[in-house]
Amino acid sequence: MAKDKIKLLIIDDEKDICEFEQSYFENRGFEVLTARTGKSGVNLAKTKKPEVAIIDIHMAKEMDGIEALQRILAFNPKCKCIMVTWDKERAGEAKKSGAVGFVIKPNNIEDLEKAVKRAAR
Numbered sequence: 001m002a003k004d005k006i007k008l009l010i011i012d013d014e015k016d017i018c019e020f021e022q023s024y025f026e027n028r029g030f031e032v033l034t035a036r037t038g039k040s041g042v043n044l045a046k047t048k049k050p051e052v053a054i055i056d057i058h059m060a061k062e063m064d065g066i067e068a069l070q071r072i073l074a075f076n077p078k079c080k081c082i083m084v085t086w087d088k089e090r091a092g093e094a095k096k097s098g099a100v101g102f103v104i105k106p107n108n109i110e111d112l113e114k115a116v117k118r119a120a121r
Contacts, residue, residue, distance in 0.1 A: 011041030038063030080119035
């Protein structure tokens, strides 16, 4: 019997990044969900229960990535969250809030894939 696909949630306010990462991970056998705001990402995480989430810390709308991380982990503590940021201080804040890892921008997709695979184990 085939192993179930890992459900991956990508939360990023940049449309191009969401589309690129979605295509990249779907081509590698992941089930990918995307959200363009922290609030919609949290709502998607509540209903779809992803195993892993990639969350951009700096988002323009009503909720930043750290707040989204905290809200997701409040109802789904098993979700492994990887934060993406250019700010190492915020990455430390994310780790204290429960993130399992972070990738510093500009990141290459292979580093992100390694982080996702580590988190999914």
